[in-house]
Amino acid sequence: MRKLLFAAASLSLLIGAPSMAAPCKDAKGRFTKCPPKAPAKAIRCKSANGKFAKCGTAGAKPV
Numbered sequence: 001m002r003k004l005l006f007a008a009a010s011l012s013l014l015i016g017a018p019s020m021a022a023p024c025k026d027a028k029g030r031f032t033k034c035p036p037k038a039p040a041k042a043i044r045c046k047s048a049n050g051k052f053a054k055c056g057t058a059g060a061k062p063v
Contacts, residue, residue, distance in 0.1 A: 024034035045060035047053040053060045 024032050026032045043055060044063050045053055045055040045057075046063050047057065048059045055062065
């Protein structure tokens, strides 16, 4: 039983190792530094009459 668990754990480490590498490659297949991710857009909400309102107020819907 221990051998089976040890084998499964070592196999998962071998399979998981390539996924830890940099996922970005250039056109020639070389690993490069990944570009920074764009920041998330701020969520704005509008009220029923079409004016901007806080998202927590009643009747406000995200735009």
